[in-house]
Each structure stands twice: as C-alpha cells, then as structure tokens.
Amino acid sequence: MARLENKVAIVTGAAQGMGAATARLFAKEGAKVVLCDILEEAGQQTAAEIGGDAVFMKLDVRDEAEWDKVVTDTVARFGKLDILVNNAAVVHFSAIEDMPAADVERVLSINVIGTMMGAKHAARVMTQAGKGVIVNISSVDGLRGCNGLTAYTASKWAVRGLSKSLAYELGARGIRVCTIHPGGVNTMMGNPAGLTGDALNKDYTMVPLQRIGEPEEIANATLFVASDDASYISGAEIAVDGGWSAGYYQPVLPGAPKGMNA
Template identity: 65%
Template sequence: MGRLEGKVAIITGGARGMGAETAKLFAAEGASVVITDILADEGEALAKQIGEKALFVRHDVSNEDDWKTVAEQAQARFGRIDVLVNNAAVVHFAGIEQLTKPDLERVLGINVIGPLLGIKTIGPIMKAQGKGAITNISSIDGLRGCNGLSAYTASKWAVRGLTKSAALEYGPHGVRVNSIHPGGVDTVMGNPTGRKDAELNKDYTNVPLQRIGRPEEIASASLFLASDDASYVSGAELSVDGGWCAGYYQPALPGAPGQN
C-alpha cells in the first residue's frame, strides 16, 4: 500500500518542475491528485499521463474565485481533500532601487496571497473532516537574505510566517501545516537557460553536498509531510537545500572541500 493511499491532494503550480514531480510521486503512492496551474497545455498533458486519478484545473492562485472552483471540482471528482501543497511561485530579479511596485505586487500576489487564499479555502474543508496536511513551499531565501531578490525573499519569509500562524489556528482541528525550504533546484525557475548538471554544480561549491537539487528530492519531502509518517509534525521548517543553510565554507580552514 502506498503512503498516500486513499488521500486526495491539490498541488498548485503542478504543471512542471517541483509541482509536476510532486503530482507524479503522490499518484504513485496512491493519492488522487488535482493539478492546478495557469499552464493549461502542460497541466492537461501531465494529468493525462498520470491517468484517471488525476484532474487538471486551470488556476490563478491569486484569484479567490479560482480557489473556490478548485475546491468544488476536487470534491466533485474525488469526494474529499486531504492534502494541499502550495507550490506555485514566481521569482523576480531586481535590486531594491530598481524594483517596481507592480513587480512587487505580482510576486506577493502569487507567492503570499496565493497560499493564504489556499489555506482560507481548503482549511475549512479539512477542519470539517477532522484531518488534513498543508505544505507551503517557501525557500532557502525564507531563512536568510539574498541580494537582488528582495521581492522574492520578502515573499518567502512571509510564507514562513503564514505557516506558523496557520499551524496554530488549524492544529486543534487535526490539520497540520508545515513549510519546505528548497535550495537551488534544477527546474525552469532554478535553471532557466537549461544548463547541464556538470556546469550547474560549479555554482554550488559552497553547498556541503556540492550540487544543485533535483525536483524529485523536494517532492519526496512533500510526500513525507503529506503522509501519516509526519502525523506529529506541524509548524515545522524542513530545509531541503543540500546543507546550504549550515553555513559557508572558509577555504583556509580544515574541513573545506579539497582538504583532508
């Protein structure tokens, strides 16, 4: 029996990258999956690939009416909702002085308002069932700062805080809320020019595991938090970053790469 046998999961931003790998893994572990995204062609193709246990719904996560439609279609097709993975996100590169208000509002609308609306919409359904698991995909940049990513970093810190508050509000109703903090991941967002692993990994010499992450590795963390294996885990921050948050190497000191 799979670890998500009989469960129904909604995965936003599920048409490609980490979301797509999460949808495929969840389905392989027994879940019915509702894949949501604005990328309709890719989302429909993925749902067809997975089969009858998958449903695609076109979905702008910053739109509250779209969230209501997702909830209605999920329940109509599968009867319940057990898992929500708030994965949809965008990144925007700009220094603070170059950042425009519309760009900031777009990032916050998708990365913060999206998960909040998801919890607001799906949380009551899980409360009524007396059980559920919500996972918010934050970032390593929700645990630290990064130059050139002020909007993205602010949004991912907000997701971290939202997770804590939601864990407090929904915990008494049997609903667990956690956040995952990926480091660099080989997706369209993390590798927009499609560079090969050997070249990419040269940028990760300060990371203990010395390489970029794979989307299926983030999906595996989401699987754990969605499953009953994590039945006593809520309000937690799970870093899946190759050890990046552990710190930076000092090349002149013992223990750095290339030293004994």
C-alpha cells in the same frame, strides 16, 4: 500499502518542475491528484501522463474565486480534500533601487496571497473532515537573505511565518501545516539555461553536497510531510537544500572544498 492510499491532494504549480514531480509521486503513492496551474496545455499533458485519477484544473492562485471553485470541484469529484501543496510561485531578480512597486505586488500576490487563499479554502473543507495537511513550499531564501532577491525573499519569509500561524490556528481542527524549504533545484526556475553536469554544478560549491537538487528530491520530502508518517509534525520548517542553509564555508579554514577562493 501506498503512503497516500485513499488520499485526495491538490498541488499548485503542477504543470512542470517541482509541482509536476510532486503530483507524479503522490499519484504513485496512491493519491487522487488535482494538478493546478495557469499553464493549461502543459498541465493537461502532465495529468494525462500521470493517468489514473489525476486531473488538471486551471487555477490562478491570485484569484480567490478560482480557489473556491477548484476546492469545491475537487470535493464534488472525489468526495474530500486531504492534502494541499501550495507550490506555485514566481522569482524576481532586481536591485532594490530598480524595483517598481508593481513587481513587488506581483511577487507577493502569487507567493503569499496565493498561498494564503489556498489555505483558507482548503481549511474550510478540512475542518469539516476534522483532519488534513497543508504543505507550503517556501525556499532556502525563507531561511536567510540574498542580494538581488528582496521581493522573493520577503515573500518566502512570509510563507514561513504564515505557516507557523496556521499551524496554531488550524491544529486544534486536526489540520497540520508545515513548510518545505528547497535550495537550488534543477527546474526551469532554478536552471533556466538548461545546463547539465559540471557546467550546472560548478556554481554550487557553496552547498555542502556540492550540487543542485532535483525536483524529485523536493517531492520526496513533501510526500513525507503529507503522509501519516509525519502525523505529529506541524509548524515545522524542513530544509531540502543540500545543507545550504546550515552555514557558510570560510575558504581559509580547514574543511573548505578545494579550489574555493579566499
């Protein structure tokens, strides 16, 4: 039996990248999948490629009315909602002294408020069913800090924190909530130049596995958390980052990759 047989899932940011990989895998594992994104053409194309019961619904995660409609329409179409994957996000690079408040507000509105509104509207139908799973995609930068990514890092720490609070608030209702923390991933966000092979991985010598991750690898972890195989896991944070968050290399000590500069 497929791991998500008879399940209904909403995946945000599903037009491309990790969201699309997650939607494809969920459908392969038996789920009816609602792909949500602001990129209508790409989202519709991805849903068409998946086929079966996969459908696209336009969603700006910042808009609570749109969230209400997507969740309501999903239940009307499929009868229930078992899984929500809050994957939609933006990244923003800037030194703190060059960052206007508007940029911070945009990052937080998509990455944090969007996630919270998704959880809010999913929870109302999952509560009625007495079960459900919410998987919030944070980041390796939700486990540590990084220069030039202050707004993004703050947003991903917020996703991590709100998920732990939601695990407590919703757990007694039968709803599990966890975070996935991807490291560098070979998507438009993680590899905008479209590099391949050694040219791509040369900047990942600080990662124990010495390479960038692939979207399907993040999707596999999300599948596990969303499935009944993880039935006693909630409030957990799962790093899918090639070991990046485990620590750091000290080049002058034994065990560092060859060629690292001290």
